[in-house]
Amino acid sequence: AKDSGRGQMCLYEPLMDEKIERSRTLAADMQGALERGEFHLMFQPIYDLAGERILSCEALLRWTSRNHGAISPAEFIPIAEDNGLIVAIGSWVIREACRVASDWPAEVKIAVNLSPIQLRSANLPTVIMGALASSGFAADRLELEVTESVLLEDIEASLAALDAINRLHVRTTLDDFGTGYSSLSYLTKFPFQTLKIDRSFITDLEQSHASVAIVQTVIDLAAKLGMRTVAEGVETQAQLDQLRRTRCDAVQGYLLARPMPANMVGAMFAGGAAG
Ligand code: C2E
Ligand code: CA
Ligand code: CA
Ligand code: CA
Numbered sequence: 001a002k003d004s005g006r007g008q009m010c011l012y013e014p015l016m017d018e019k020i021e022r023s024r025t026l027a028a029d030m031q032g033a034l035e036r037g038e039f040h041l042m043f044q045p046i047y048d049l050a051g052e053r054i055l056s057c058e059a060l061l062r063w064t065s066r067n068h069g070a071i072s073p074a075e076f077i078p079i080a081e082d083n084g085l086i087v088a089i090g091s092w093v094i095r096e097a098c099r100v101a102s103d104w105p106a107e108v109k110i111a112v113n114l115s116p117i118q119l120r121s122a123n124l125p126t127v128i129m130g131a132l133a134s135s136g137f138a139a140d141r142l143e144l145e146v147t148e149s150v151l152l153e154d155i156e157a158s159l160a161a162l163d164a165i166n167r168l169h170v171r172t173t174l175d176d177f178g179t180g181y182s183s184l185s186y187l188t189k190f191p192f193q194t195l196k197i198d199r200s201f202i203t204d205l206e207q208s209h210a211s212v213a214i215v216q217t218v219i220d221l222a223a224k225l226g227m228r229t230v231a232e233g234v235e236t237q238a239q240l241d242q243l244r245r246t247r248c249d250a251v252q253g254y255l256l257a258r259p260m261p262a263n264m265v266g267a268m269f270a271g272g273a274a275g
Contacts, residue, residue: 026076027083029067034089039063041096042259045268046111046230046252049243054268055250056109056143059097060259061089081117090118091127098135098142100262104269111143111173116150119161128168139169143194146172148180151190159190166191173230177218184218187225195222199233202253205242212242219246 033039043057063071080086094112101110118124132139144165151158162172173194174187178201187195197218204211215231222229231243234253243251 023079026065026068026071027079027085029065030076030080030083030085030089033063033065034085034092036066038065039089039092040261041093041100042261043100043110043265044252044259045257045265046250047256048250049248051240051251051256054108056111057101057104057265058111058145058252058259059093059100059113061093061113077115081115084117086115086117087121087123090115091131094127094142095131095134098131098137100265101141102135102137103266106138106141108269109141109143109171110137111145113145113175116147116153119146119150120154120157124161125164125168128165128170132168140171143171143173145175145196147175148177148186151186152180155189162191176232178214184221187221187227192227194228194230196230196232197248199253202231202233202239202243203235205239206236215243215248216246219248223247 040062041059042062043059045054046056046058047053048055061073061077063073063076065071077086080089097110097112101108104110128139128142131137132142146158146162165172171193172191173196174190174192175196176198177195178198195218197215201211201215201218205215219229228249229247230250230252231239231248232252234240234243234251234255236255239253240251240255
C-alpha cells in the first residue's frame with residue numbers, strides 16, 4: 001500500500017493489494033495450467049421452445065487449479081485477456097469443443113464463446129479450420145458467440161473477422177444482446193445467424209411489462225431480419241411460459257439444464273434425449 005496514513009484507505013488498500021497479488025499469481029500460473037490440463041469444458045444444453053429437443057450445447061470453460069482450486073471464468077478470462085494467453089486457451093476451447101461434440105447426434109450444434117481478442121487475432125480462421133479438420137466436425141454445427149460490446153470498438157475489423165468466420169460456413173451468435181450500447185440498427189450491419197437475449201431481460205420478464213415488450217420487440221425484429229433468437233438464463237416456469245407466448249426459437253437456463261460434464265451430455269444423447 002502507498003503511504004496513505006491511517007485514514008479509510010488503510011481498510012481498503014490491503015484488499016486491493018490482495019486482489020492484484022492474486023491476479024498476478026493466476027496470470028503466472030496459467031500457461032502451466034494449460035499444459036497440465038487443468039482446464040476443462042462444461043456443456044449447457046440449449047432447447048427448442050417446447051423444451052423437447054436439444055438444439056445445441058454451449059461450451060463453458062472451467063479452471064480447476066492445483067494451487068487455487070476452482071476459479072470462475074469471470075475471474076480468469078479477463079486475466080487471460082490481459083496477458084495474451086486467451087488466444088492459446090481459446091484455441092484449445094475450440095478444438096476441445098469440436099472434439100467432444102463430434103460424438104453427438106448430427107443435428108446438435110456446439111456453441112463456443114469467443115473473446116474479442118480472439119475475434120481479432122489473425123490466425124482465428126486457421127484455428128477454426130484446424131479444429132474442424134482434426135475432429136471431422138461439420139463447420140455448420142459450430143456456433144461462435146461474440147458479445148456486442150466488442151463490435152463497436154472497431155467496426156471494420158469486427159465485420160472482417162465475422163465475414164471470415166461465415167465464409168468457413170461457421171455460424172455466429174450475438175451474445176448478451178441488450179447489455180451493450182449498440183442500437184437495433186447494428187443488427188442489420190453484422191452478419192449474425194443468431195441473437196442471444198441477455199439474462200437480465202429474462203430475469204425481469206415476471207416483474208416488468210417493459211421487459212416483456214422489449215423481449216417481444218427484439219424477437220420480432222430478429223425474425224424479420226432472418227435471425228434466430230435464444231433466451232438465456234431461464235430460471236423459472238413463469239419465465240418460460242412468458243417466452244412461449246413469443247416466437248423465440250430456443251431457451252437456455254438452469255430451469256431446463258445446468259452446465260454438465262461431457263460424459264453426462266454424451267449419456268443424455270445415448271439415452272435418446274435429443275431429437
Ligand atoms: P455467458 O457466455 O453469458 O455464459 C452464460 C453464463 O451464465 C455461464 O456462466 C452459465 O453457467 C450461466 N448460466 C446459465 N444458465 C443460467 C441461469 O439460468 N441462471 C444464471 N444465473 N446463470 C446461468 P459461466 O460458465 O460462469 O461463464 C461466465 C462467462 O464467462 C460467460 O458468460 C462467458 O462470457 C465467459 N466464458 C465462459 N467460457 C468461456 C470461453 O470458453 N471463452 C471465453 N472467451 N469466455 C468464456
Ligand atoms: Ca455465451
Ligand atoms: Ca450470454
Ligand atoms: Ca449474459
